Amino acid sequence: MYSSIRLRTMTSKGTQTVSLPKRHLKNPYCWLEPLCIFMLIALTCFYYVYDVFYVVPQLFGFLGQTLNFLICTWILYNIFGNLWACYRTTSSVNTLRYDQMQPVRGEEHLWRYCNECDRLMPPRVWHCKICNCCILKRDHHCSFTANCIGHNNQRYYIWLNFHLTFGAGLLQFYNFTMALRHGFRNDFWLPILLVEDALRPSRSDLLYSYLVRTIFYVNLVCLILPMLIFIYQILLVRSNAVSADSSDRKYDLGIGRNFAQVLGNRGFWTMLSPTMESPLPHEGIQWQSKHTV
Ligand SMILES: [Zn+2]
Ligand SMILES: [Zn+2]
Secondary structure (H helix, E strand, C coil), X not given: CEEEEEEEEEECCEEEEEEEEEEECCCHHHHHHHHHHHHHHHHHHHHHHHHHHHHHHHHCCHHHHHHHHHHHHHHHHHHHHHHHHHHHECCEHHHCCHHHHCCCCCCHHHCEEECCCCEEECCCEEEECCCCEEEECCCEEECCCCEEXXXXXXXXXXXXXXXXXXXXXXXXXXHHHHHHHCCCCXXXXXXXXXXXXXXXXXXXXXXXXXXXXXXXXXXXXXXHHHHHHHHHHHHHHHCCCECCECCCCCCCCCHHXXXXXXXXXXXXXXXXXXXXXXCCCCCCCCCCCHHHC
């Protein structure tokens, strides 16, 4: 069973309309994606509202609240902006022009044939069974962005994880302070609290204590997961490798050039906003290897 999608899509060359290939709906990952995206959006919205409008006013004065509101809103904008850009920016070979789908003289041996797409593909292209097409410099398929992470959208994926980590880390400080105010120091682990509750069923603020601790632990997971992904992505980009072959150093051109190939000519400034223009140095077809420099 297949589903066809036609989408207005951003690429490194600007905004254009491309026909995305039909997705393979029998793949269970296709059904997992709406759940993952809903969880990400729901948790982000909950923690923003809970911390900015409920926790922070209990911890800070007017100036601190205003500053927190501005910082948290900027993080929220970057989370949703990068999530949207990641979803809308395809690295599919369908974004290439017809004349780009032929190897230039001397690079014929680097191209290989994709049986599923039934045509020749440039180097560093891998076929995605979920997207049902070949992806330029494919890193992996991400269920939280319902898209393949590749040459054109890896920048957004990196900053999405960075802002999720930054936001969750900041809010974790507030949630930890709130948990301390509710006896967190005495019963650090939730199971211990549950045992204590069984022995002392008369605690009046017990439900609220559970809630504060649960919010703290869920936030901890929301901090650790994107942080690990972010660190892993930075290590991959540093050596210009991809998840499928993380030990590959063939395309390692030095830290500066490796990051420019993912973040574009504005480099780390792209952290500020997903709307910042930052053209990539090439279109993901011709790859300079360490040996050809
Ligand atoms: Zn293919
Ligand atoms: Zn994919």
